[in-house]
Each structure stands twice: as structure tokens, then as C-alpha cells.
Amino acid sequence: MTSPRSRTLYLFASAAPPVFDLAQVVEAAQGDGGWNVCVGLTPTAARWIEGGLEGGLGGLEALTGHPVRSEYKLPGEPDAWPPADAILFAPATFNSLNSWALGLTSSFVVGVAAEAIGKGIPTVTVPCVNAAYARHRQFDRSVEELREQGVVVLYGEGGFIPNPAGSGVPKGYPWGVALGAVEGVVSGRRNPTRSTASGDA
Template sequence: MTRTLYLFCSAAPPVFDVAPVIEDAQARGWDVCLGLTPTAAKWLATGLDGLAALTGRPVRSEYRMPGQPDVWPKADAILFAPMTFNSANEWALGLTSKWAVGVVAEGIGKGIPIVAMPCVNAAYARHSALDRSVETLRALGVTVLYGEGGFVPNQPGQGRPAEYPWGLALDAVDRSARPPVDRPPT
């Protein structure tokens, strides 16, 4: 029985540690498909082939052209982490010019369990748009791990990417996901 996890990442420092997160998710029984925002894809450009080899699927960051087949299986769950200030606000407002944001916006309507964990510094966190966006996403059924029990912002310039709570995010995905289903091999 295979469960498919779409792991989407924005351009925030924890994205550089995504390979061990993929391995952790795979050890938990997930078939992982990695999607990145365009800037995150640029940040990881030199490692994209290795990440594709690790997942066994192409890493995606852009919409496919009309008529092109979808090369990923359907998602049983989605994790959007790290999710930047920009991605959180775009998603909450329904602005889907970025492929990853479009998929999670549509995922809400499809009833796919979605977990999101921001990665913002305290200066961004003081902006009222972030609280509104988190509230909107939660009201739409997204599990947003932000604040106590999730990601807690640090001061600007004092990032601690090694302390980003990836394990909490994967635990939340495991709790929220549907039971595994039998699927034919792809």
C-alpha cells in the first residue's frame, strides 16, 4: 500500500535540508513528490537531479503545458513547508500564479489533507497579513503549524534552519492523511 505525499517548499533556509525530510517521509511509508516555488527551484538548482533520483519522480516548479500528461500520482496528503510569508499570503488570497500555490489552493477544494508550516522571521510575523492568512487557511481546513506547537518566528538575521521542526510537520501529515490505499505501480 502506497501513500503519496506532495512536499512543497518555498525559498526559505530550511529548504536546503529537504533531502533528509524526504528520506524521513519515505521511511514513514510515503511516496514523496517534491514541488518547489520558482525561487526555491533556483536555490536548489544544482541538486535537483539528486532530489529527483531520491524521490524517483521529477521535481516540479512550474505549471505543465495544456495536453501534457501529469507525471505524478494523485496526492493522499500535501505538506507545504517551509512556507514563506509571500506563499502564505498568495495562497490565502487565492493568487495562483505559482504552480505550488495553485496545487494547494485546488487541493483544498479536492478535500486533500494539507499541512502547512510557515518559515518567517519576527519582522514578517508582525505584519497583520500573516495572521489573516493563517486564519483564512485554517478556516479552509488546512492544518497550519504556526505559533506554539509549530513554527515560532525568530528575529531577522537569526535564522536557525537546523531547528526548523520538520518532524512536527511530518507527524501532522501522518495524523491527517487518509489510510493507505492499494494502487497499481506507476
């Protein structure tokens, strides 16, 4: 259980290999940034974590002091998380990023991230796609759409560079750059509108 912190970061992730770094990322955000971290996952990412990360979802819950969420809450259920001061969506897969840009909110984390645009929540995302997916025309369109709506997309020089299809786990996923970008967008907004985790969609 973490001690109370004044700022809350929603750390969202979809199913790509860097999702297995989440425990270390939570600890870095808590220690360096003093963030109160809430972890949200796509359903597939939640299955990956439960089956492939030491401690599984329970380990992340113990580390953050909050439930890990991968589904929308039922009508009438109270919010399980405090309001967000910022969102980091990383890794964001081809499917998640395109769904977000197109406003397709079947996934809880995509729905909250889409809602955050309208609420003015400082949001950073780091894609995780291979070069074959990156050549699909919709991917560049989605990156530009999110950027035009105020999302910081760390893709290209200084961010995520796609690896060739079939080459295995991407090396050097830019977690440090991502956390630094979160600090940058928060410090650049004096009175950001605060989000809730209601996930109404």
C-alpha cells in the same frame, strides 16, 4: 529510484533556509511513513536547490523517482506525478502563505495547494517567516484563513516560532512535527478526495 508505495505525499517548499533539508525530509517520509514523495518548489526555491544543495534538483529526482516540478504543465501534457493522498507545504514563506490564502496562484505549488482545499486533500503547512514579517497584519489573517478552510497550519506553540529579523537561519525547524501532523490528518480522514498534479489555474 524508490520502490512503489501505496501513499503519495506532495512535499512543497518555497525559498527559505529549511528548503536545504528536503533530501533528509524525503528520506524520513519514505522510511518512517512509507510515503511515495513528489517534490514541488517555487521557482526561487528551485534555483536555491540547484545552486546550493549537493546533487541539486537531479539528486532530489533520483531520491524520489519523480521529476521535481516548479512550473505549471503545458496544455495537453500528461500528469508527471501520481495523485496525492496528502500535501505538506514547508517551508512556506510570507509570500507563498499569503498568496495561498488570497487565492493568488501564479506559483505552481501554491496553485496545487489552493486547489487541494476544494478537493479535500489533507494538507499541512509550516510557515518560515521572521518576526518582522509575522507582525504584518496580513500574515495572521492568512494563517486564520487557511485554518478556517481546513489546512493544518503549524504556527505558534508546538509549531514554527519566528526568529528576529536579521538573526540568520531559524533553528529547530519542526520537520518531525510536520510529518507527524501529516499522519494525523490522513488518519483522521477515511476517504480523502484525491488530488492530481495538473496544476490547472
